[in-house]
Amino acid sequence: MQRFISFLLTLVCGIITIAAQSDDLPTANPVMTYTDDGQEVSETQYDGSAPFKATFKACPEHTGNYTSLYEWRFTRSGETAPFLVRYDQDTEYEFLQSGTFSVELRVSFVQGTDTLAYEMDEPFSIAISESKLEVPNAFTPNGDGVNDVFRVKEGYKSIVSFKAMVFDRWGKKLYEWIDPAGGWDGRSAGHAVPDGGYYLNIQARGADGKHYNIKKVINVLRGYTESGTTTE
Structure with missing residues (x-):
């Protein structure tokens, strides 16, 4: 049996801000964090310069006896296949190329023959500018x-x-x-x-x-x- 769970994006792990079909069902509240001027920032998108290092956390909830299978998909804009897939609950990545990228979390919560599939409504968006370097005289x-x-x-x-x-x-x-x-x-x-x-x-x-x-x-x-x- 497969159910699809809707959700609202949360800003911090541990704070329940989900809207699910049932409070008893497992879900996730993925977040993207990065450091800006020494402060940790939590956002759903980034538009700026490389190098850009971000941490992606699944923040699962109500997992109970379910086994959680995570899949982070990193995709460049204009391409259908991800250039990177990771299977950790939390992962870190440093963007070193210009372009626009999306990062999407998919989770399968499995218990026996029962599988609940979770997908993000909107993936995280990262836009990395082209380079520029000028020198005074x-x-x-x-x-x-x-x-x-x-x-x-x-x-x-x-x-x-x-x-x-x-x-x-x-x-x-x-x-x-x-x-x-x-x-x-x-x-x-x-x-x-x-x-x-x-x-x-x-x-x-x-x-x-x-x-x-x-x-x-x-x-x-x-x-x-x-x-x-x-x-x-």
Whole structure:
């Protein structure tokens, strides 16, 4: 015998917010959680940049003596077959490619010859943007709190692999960082480098498969302020 159970999506496990045919029947309240600015967020959709790591929880209820068989389906928009299927009650996945994806939970609650089939009304939706990476030409590490650190420009998107290195004119590596949110403060071995030109090399890859090979001269202008005046 097979029954189909309707449900309302819950935000947290353990809080009953379901509408089922019977309170005695097993069901699930799947949730998607991820970390945003150090806080755990629970949403049904995400629209942003990669890398994006999310945790998917089935949150089963009223299972009693039923055996729960879980099936998480990860599908790219425009495709009928999932690119990934997992059979755990809870699972985690990191999205590293651009595009739109859906994540759907199906559960079979089995007891003897009795099977109850659960499906989500609406799958979770994840939209990952195409990549973007731009680099400024100079910075002013003079301690005024403005443009004191050399970083890639704000608004970079979906950068899943990144390495930046700075060299002096003789080819000596002065600094490197591997997070696009990081940067160089104009110091090497604890000492401020002189004003002038330095060689930047960035190797990066976007979620859309784009490769960035940025080689350019950047200028340390410690003697300049944002107003354009020169400090002595």
